[in-house]
Amino acid sequence: MFGLTKQELVVLKKLTTPIKIQNYIDSVPLNYEKNGETYMSVHRVIRENKMHCFEGAIFAAAALWVGGHKPLLLDLKSVDGDDHVVALYKENGYWGAISKTNHVVLRFRDPVYRTIRELVLSYFHEYTNYQITKKTLRSYSRPFDLSKKGTVWITAEEELDELVEELDQSRHYPIIPMKNIRLIRQPGKMEKRTENLIEWSKNDSRT
DSSP states (O other): TOOOOOOHHHHHHTSSSSHHHHHHHSSOOOOOTTTOOOOHHHHHHHTTBBBOHHHHHHHHHHHHHHSSSEEEEEEEEEETTEEEEEEEEEEEEEEEEEEEOOOOOSSEEEEEESSSHHHHHHTTTTBOOTTTBOOOOOEOOOOOOOOGTTTHHHOOOOOOOOHHHHHSOOOOOEOSGGGGGGGOOOOOHHHHHHGOBSSSSSEEETT
């Protein structure tokens, strides 16, 4: 099924709801890419037992696909190039998102959003650069359907650079009217404190 081994299917078939998928993803160590940049397939993510946001998103998309949902990604693009990728799901006509992140924000979204734009805007206030000096989210992609890309993203041993590039180059929609950019209030002292709250340490051998 989708090129997965029996053992890999066992892992994914247990994740029968978006909440179970998110809980599993939260339990997996963050991939700090200590040996260089990676874009691992689902097969490699399960084997290595670590993931970053893109890898977490395709893992979630695979689990959703096994469970009968479409495997959809959403790319959130920032002004400073620090993009974030989540997996989309829909329940009873409302959108939600599954996300792998090391920080307090940009996490799971419950299925309460009528449109993709509504969901994206829920990330806007907290989407800042690493120095927490400005809000950086600027655009978002249309839902990117991985079922149209075969199963290479599930089984490949090589890096998924071409898939990442295709997602990055796909059509994106702006969030802020140009005339309103100067009106955006930047993060205050309380928001800046969240930068120190992380889930996985780089010193952890599992990452």
